[in-house]
Amino acid sequence: MQIDLFEICKMKNTNIFFLFFLCFSLTNLLNVYATDSIRKNKKDNYYLIEKRIKELNKQTPVDLKFNDQVFDYINKYLKKDKKLISKMLAYSEYYFPMMEAMLDKHGLPLELKYLSIVESGLNPKARSVSGAVGLWQFMYLTGKQYNLSVSSYIDERQDPFKSTESACIYFKKLYESFGDWSLVLAAYNGGPGYIQRKIIDTEINDYWYLQQHLRTETRNYVPKFIAINYLMNFYKEHNITKDEVKLSYYEIDSIKLKSQVNLKGLMSVTCTSREIIEYLNPSYKRDIFPETTHIVLPKENVRDFLLNEESNYKTMSLINDKQVLIDEDRIIYTVQRGDYLGKIAKKYNVNIYNLKKWNKLKTTKINEGDQMVIFVDKEHLKKISFESFRKEEYVVKKGDTLWSIAQKLDGITVSEIQELNNIKGGYLQPGTKILIPVI
CATH class of the missing domain: 1.10.530.10 (Lysozyme)
Incomplete structure (x- = not known):
C-alpha cells in the first residue's frame, strides 16, 4: 500500500496536524526498521565471530574465551x-x-x-x-x-x-x-x-x-x-590485506664477525643498505659491530661475503682506519678563536672521541691556528658549504620556475632552494620573495 502525501494535501478539510502526525509516524517506523536491521546484523556478526573463535580454541591450550x-x-x-x-x-x-x-x-x-x-x-x-x-x-x-x-x-x-x-x-x-x-x-x-x-x-x-x-x-x-x-x-x-613484505624469515642468514667492523664498511662490502642492516640487526645501538657478535643479512649477501671473506675484512679494516673513504671527505680545519672540540664536533656532525683519535690528541686542549684533520660525511659537508653562502632576496617573476632559477646559480640545485625557503611544491607565485645563495 502506498501513501501519496501530495494527494492527501489536495483533499478538502485536511487537518495540517494530521499530516504532521502521519510524517512523524512514518519516520519513526523507518527508524525502528533500520535499528532492528542493525541489531540483527550485529547479532549475526557476533555469533559468527564466536563460532570462529571456538574453532581457534580447539587448537590451543590457551583459553580463547569469547565475550x-x-x-x-x-x-x-x-x-x-x-x-x-x-x-x-x-x-x-x-x-x-x-x-x-x-x-x-x-x-x-x-x-x-x-x-x-x-x-x-x-x-x-x-x-x-x-x-x-x-x-x-x-x-x-x-x-x-x-x-x-x-x-x-x-x-x-x-x-x-x-x-x-x-x-x-x-x-x-x-x-x-x-x-x-x-x-x-x-x-x-x-x-x-x-x-x-x-x-x-x-x-x-x-x-x-x-x-x-x-x-x-x-x-x-x-x-x-x-x-x-x-x-x-x-x-x-x-577484507584486510597484507602490506608488502620486506623480507621473510627464510631469506636471511647470519655471520659471526671475526673482528670489529663499522656500519659503513659492512654496507660497502656486503652491498646492503643501512635500512636493511638496521632492520635485521635492531639490537646494535651504534654504527659499530663488535668482534664475535652475529649479524643478520639477506642470504645472498651472506653468501657473497663468505666467498671473499678475507678480502672483505681487509677492506673493512681500511675503511675503519680511514685509508679508504666511503661517502665522506677528509678536510683540514684551522682552529678559530673561541673554538673547542665540542663546538667543532657539533658543526661537522662527528664525536669528540674521533676528533681526538684522528689528531692524536691526549687532551681536549686546542689552540687558535691549530690544524685538525676531520672526516666529514659528504652530504653534511655539502650542507655546511650551502649554509655558509651569503644569501640575498629574489622576487619571483612571471614565467620563473625553481629549475630556471637554479640554472642561473652555478652549482645550486632545485632541492637546495626548496630547503632554504621551506618550499614543498614546485609552483612559484609571481611577486613572491625567496632567498637565493650568492656564490
Whole structure:
C-alpha cells in the first residue's frame, strides 16, 4: 500500500496536524526498521565471530574465551586499526617462523606469538614510558634476570632471537607458578607478584572472575590478546590485506664477525643498505659491530661475503682506519678563536672521541691556528658549504620556475632552494620573495 502525501494535501478539510502526525509516524517506523536491521546484523556478526573463535580454541591450550569485551576489541581494531593488522601480517612473515620454532622448542603454545603484537606491535625498537624495551618489552632488571645483556654497543632486549628465547623461559616459569594461561598472560603484563597478591586478597584464581579486581591495563590485556589472535587468523573475512613484505624469515642468514667492523664498511662490502642492516640487526645501538657478535643479512649477501671473506675484512679494516673513504671527505680545519672540540664536533656532525683519535690528541686542549684533520660525511659537508653562502632576496617573476632559477646559480640545485625557503611544491607565485645563495 502506498501513501501519496501530495494527494492527501489536495483533499478538502485536511487537518495540517494530521499530516504532521502521519510524517512523524512514518519516520519513526523507518527508524525502528533500520535499528532492528542493525541489531540483527550485529547479532549475526557476533555469533559468527564466536563460532570462529571456538574453532581457534580447539587448537590451543590457551583459553580463547569469547565475550562482549573480546567482541568490542575486535570491532575497535576493525574500525580504527585495520592498517595495524595489515602491517602486522607483513612483519609476521619475518618474525613468526622464528617465534614458532622457539615456542615449539620449549613446548609452549604457538599462539603466544600474538602477545608480541599486543606488547610492541612487532617493533624490536619499541620502548615504553616505563622503560620496557623490545618485541617482548623487557624491563632492564628482568632482562638481566633472563640473560639479556645491555652494553654501550648492544641491547639484547632488542635482539629478536635472544629476547624471544628469554620470553619463552619466562612463560614457562609463569606457567609453573599459575598453571593457567590466562593468568600467565595477566602476570606477564601486570607482574607475577601483583597477580599473586590479587589472588590471595580475593581468593579467586579464575582470570575472568579476577578480572574486575585488576587495574585497567591488565584487565584489558587478555581480551586484546584474543582479539589479535582472531584478526590475524580471519583477516581475509574482514577484507584486510597484507602490506608488502620486506623480507621473510627464510631469506636471511647470519655471520659471526671475526673482528670489529663499522656500519659503513659492512654496507660497502656486503652491498646492503643501512635500512636493511638496521632492520635485521635492531639490537646494535651504534654504527659499530663488535668482534664475535652475529649479524643478520639477506642470504645472498651472506653468501657473497663468505666467498671473499678475507678480502672483505681487509677492506673493512681500511675503511675503519680511514685509508679508504666511503661517502665522506677528509678536510683540514684551522682552529678559530673561541673554538673547542665540542663546538667543532657539533658543526661537522662527528664525536669528540674521533676528533681526538684522528689528531692524536691526549687532551681536549686546542689552540687558535691549530690544524685538525676531520672526516666529514659528504652530504653534511655539502650542507655546511650551502649554509655558509651569503644569501640575498629574489622576487619571483612571471614565467620563473625553481629549475630556471637554479640554472642561473652555478652549482645550486632545485632541492637546495626548496630547503632554504621551506618550499614543498614546485609552483612559484609571481611577486613572491625567496632567498637565493650568492656564490
